[in-house]
Amino acid sequence: MRTRGSPKAGERCQLAVIGAGPAGLAAAEFAARRGYRVLLFEARRLGGTSLNTGSVPSKALIRSATLLAAIREVARLQDAAQPQPLADLQRLAARLRNIEARIDRYHSLARLAALGIEVRFASVHFIDRRTLATPAGRVTFDRALVATGARPAAHGITGLTEGSFLTSESIFDLQQLPGRLAVVGGGPLGCELAQAFCRLGAQVTIVQNEPEFLPREERDAAQILARSMARDGVNIILNTQVVGARPENGQVRLQTENYGECREVLADRVLVSVGRVPQLEGLNLESAGITFDPYEGIKVDDFLRTSNPRVYAAGDVCMSHKYTHVAQASAEIAAHNALGRGRARRFSGLTIPWCTFCAPEVAHVGLQVWEARTRHIPVKTYTVMMHDVDRAITDMQDSGFVKLHVAEGSDRLLGATIVAARASEMINEVCVAMHRGIGLRALAEVVHTYPTQSAAIRMAARSFCADVSPETPRRRAAKRTTRKTSRGR
Numbered sequence: 001m002r003t004r005g006s007p008k009a010g011e012r013c014q015l016a017v018i019g020a021g022p023a024g025l026a027a028a029e030f031a032a033r034r035g036y037r038v039l040l041f042e043a044r045r046l047g048g049t050s051l052n053t054g055s056v057p058s059k060a061l062i063r064s065a066t067l068l069a070a071i072r073e074v075a076r077l078q079d080a081a082q083p084q085p086l087a088d089l090q091r092l093a094a095r096l097r098n099i100e101a102r103i104d105r106y107h108s109l110a111r112l113a114a115l116g117i118e119v120r121f122a123s124v125h126f127i128d129r130r131t132l133a134t135p136a137g138r139v140t141f142d143r144a145l146v147a148t149g150a151r152p153a154a155h156g157i158t159g160l161t162e163g164s165f166l167t168s169e170s171i172f173d174l175q176q177l178p179g180r181l182a183v184v185g186g187g188p189l190g191c192e193l194a195q196a197f198c199r200l201g202a203q204v205t206i207v208q209n210e211p212e213f214l215p216r217e218e219r220d221a222a223q224i225l226a227r228s229m230a231r232d233g234v235n236i237i238l239n240t241q242v243v244g245a246r247p248e249n250g251q252v253r254l255q256t257e258n259y260g261e262c263r264e265v266l267a268d269r270v271l272v273s274v275g276r277v278p279q280l281e282g283l284n285l286e287s288a289g290i291t292f293d294p295y296e297g298i299k300v301d302d303f304l305r306t307s308n309p310r311v312y313a314a315g316d317v318c319m320s321h322k323y324t325h326v327a328q329a330s331a332e333i334a335a336h337n338a339l340g341r342g343r344a345r346r347f348s349g350l351t352i353p354w355c356t357f358c359a360p361e362v363a364h365v366g367l368q369v370w371e372a373r374t375r376h377i378p379v380k381t382y383t384v385m386m387h388d389v390d391r392a393i394t395d396m397q398d399s400g401f402v403k404l405h406v407a408e409g410s411d412r413l414l415g416a417t418i419v420a421a422r423a424s425e426m427i428n429e430v431c432v433a434m435h436r437g438i439g440l441r442a443l444a445e446v447v448h449t450y451p452t453q454s455a456a457i458r459m460a461a462r463s464f465c466a467d468v469s470p471e472t473p474r475r476r477a478a479k480r481t482t483r484k485t486s487r488g489r
């Protein structure tokens with residue numbers, strides 16, 4: 001089981017990994033570093049969605065958009081009215097490809113080969129419970145990991161034909177900034193791209209069929225983001241269904257309906273962002289005895305094992321949380337369990353944060369208040385508004401809050417929601433605390449640099465300490481001044 005080497009097609013391998021996105025790459029590396037023979041199959045490009053059409057290009061695009069927004073901010077400080085800066089999408093696309101190429105080096109064939117991973121560029125499928133069909137022949141595996149990811153969900157909008165709309169798979173190849181961009185869907189990806197394109201200079205309209213966007217987030221977090229996007233100029237139309245589309249003269253007329261009232265949205269480009277569905281097509285999972293649901297993906301247990309005990313799954317193909325870090329973490333657990341390395345690990349043992357990278361960012365980890373209530377867990381929340389945080393004020397990025405949820409009667413963190421300019425970074429401090437069982441009393445003692453946005457986490461922890469201290473006249477006075485003193489001046 002332990003010798004390193006690369007089997008040829010038709011041979012047997014110890015671990016066959018299908019898909020070289022973050023999940024497949026993490027699993028292959030995990031196994032290869034421990035000396036197992038790994039075959040990694042990839043139908044398209046190494047790095048998967050994350051590197052090629054997901055996290056990496058979207059964050060690079062958001063960075064460019066933030067820079068342009070900052071230039072507009074600076075223009076307000078100048079005497080003369082400056083012309084509004086507009087993005088040159090050709091240069092921007094070139095910048096994205098440069099960034100991808102830099103990160104791509106980490107996934108290079110040479111690096112993978114040096115690790116002992118044999119990569120085959122091929123679309124593969126199951127023939128039976130332990131055999132894969134590849135263009136070069138059959139491969140028998142001891143264990144397999146399915147990590148084929150997800151793809152944009154179909155939209156079902158009459159008239160919106162192939163080529164007349166964009167998805168996350170094509171939007172990063174745009175060579176010209178659309179004058180008017182309509183975004184169908186107000187989930188995290190739709191919101192990120194809508195705000196970014198608006199900041200790049202497009203007129204953006206989001207059409208969302210539900211009464212609220214970011215339905216997974218706490219309502220006040222979503223509201224702050226909605227206000228911020230509206231300030232940027234994004235037009236948000238909620239509770240409205242796109243019922244049809246008519247492409248004409250290089251434009252698209254979207255027919256929308258809200259409680260019987262029809263309205264037309266005219267756009268130069270339409271981005272459809274109505275969710276992502278697991279990529280199961282052509283895998284022939286039935287022949288391997290692997291059960292799945294077309295929308296929820298491959299069914300796995302807490303050890304990430306499928307209904308075929310030889311086959312595991314990880315990442316977007318089986319997770320409700322479709323994120324790069326979840327794909328990587330789940331893949332390592334799946335590989336560990338598949339290869340029988342020591343005590344089996346459970347996916348439910350992970351503390352998983354997520355973030356919507358808008359301005360401000362909305363990050364979350366652990367339980368939300370409604371979830372705690374559903375599970376009958378008494379919860380208490382400590383909130384610090386960012387407009388009370390010195391660094392947020394100096395940077396004029398003070399919309400948002402830090403909310404820490406604790407189990408009532410203890411200082412144990414159950415979860416947190418952070419809305420702030422750097423919420424994606426700040427949430428990691430809460431993750432460490434939750435993962436290591438560090439309570440709010442200990443967090444309150446951690447000295448933070450001043451001035452920083454993450455000082456808000458300590459402020460929330462200190463308000464907990466003030467809250468639970470026995471009431472003495474001195475403590476009462478201290479409580480009254482907590483907000484002021486905990487700024488750390």
Ligand SMILES: Cc1cc2nc3c(=O)[nH]c(=O)nc-3n(C[C@H](O)[C@H](O)[C@H](O)COP(=O)(O)OP(=O)(O)OC[C@H]3O[C@@H](n4cnc5c(N)ncnc54)[C@H](O)[C@@H]3O)c2cc1C
Nearest residue numbers: 019021022023043048049050054124149315316322323324
């Ligand atoms: C616009 C956008 C922005 C995003 N931003 C973020 C973000 O900021 N942070 C974050 O954490 N996540 C983000 N995500 C999500 C993230 O990209 C995914 O969660 C992540 O890529 C999932 O990794 P994966 O390995 O499961 O699947 P994928 O990355 O999709 O990789 C699957 C791979 O399997 C290959 N494959 C499929 N079928 C076969 C087959 N039969 N044979 C061989 N190969 C096959 C595919 O070609 C692909 O390369 C974003 C996604 C999008 C679309």
